Amino acid sequence: MRHKTLIITTLMTIAISWIVAFFYSPYLPDPIPTHWNIKGEIDGWTAKPWGVYIIPIISTITTGLLLFLPKIAPKGFRLEGALKVYYLLTLVIAIFMLLIMIFTFSAAQNQNFNMTTWIMSGIGLLFIIIGNYLTKIPKNFFLGIRTPWTLASDEVWYKTHRLSAWVFIIAGLVMMLSPITPYQQTILITVIIATATIPILYSLYMYKKVEGFKSED
Numbered sequence: 001m002r003h004k005t006l007i008i009t010t011l012m013t014i015a016i017s018w019i020v021a022f023f024y025s026p027y028l029p030d031p032i033p034t035h036w037n038i039k040g041e042i043d044g045w046t047a048k049p050w051g052v053y054i055i056p057i058i059s060t061i062t063t064g065l066l067l068f069l070p071k072i073a074p075k076g077f078r079l080e081g082a083l084k085v086y087y088l089l090t091l092v093i094a095i096f097m098l099l100i101m102i103f104t105f106s107a108a109q110n111q112n113f114n115m116t117t118w119i120m121s122g123i124g125l126l127f128i129i130i131g132n133y134l135t136k137i138p139k140n141f142f143l144g145i146r147t148p149w150t151l152a153s154d155e156v157w158y159k160t161h162r163l164s165a166w167v168f169i170i171a172g173l174v175m176m177l178s179p180i181t182p183y184q185q186t187i188l189i190t191v192i193i194a195t196a197t198i199p200i201l202y203s204l205y206m207y208k209k210v211e212g213f214k215s216e217d
Contacts, residue, residue, distance in 0.1 A: 006087035059097040117179040127172030149207035
């Protein structure tokens, strides 16, 4: 898909989010459940109309920001060579937000709807998609594993993203399979910690290996 096609598809996804929210609105309770704890229990509600339109609002703002950021990237961190991947991931995020909204509305209408299972599966799929594209993202300030060490070295950036791709894919698979186990809470916490810390620590290790830390006298 070309850049313009991806952008248009993303904007259409945002428009669909607003349309779906509008048509769901009369059939939703007031207030609407909008937050679940780690056990999958509802622990937060939002009154109409904010409860209906909060996700389309967030999705619209996020998408607008993501579409604007490449235009202000500084020299040396431009995304020209990977705009297709960038816009594709922007589209994936918009679709993910749309699905989260539909899951939320389904849970509001049906108390037996297992929000945790669907959220875990959705996040797992998102992780797998992101993992498949991590190695195709050039060094930039907006997307990828952005640590002081990856931004300081092209080699460290590449090697960190190559490892991180596998971390995200494996984490995604584990999350998608977690609903068939009794350990969803443990798996969720473990995956969050692993995907947050492994890339950071590995980028530090690779920078020390590639560049070293020399003190300035």
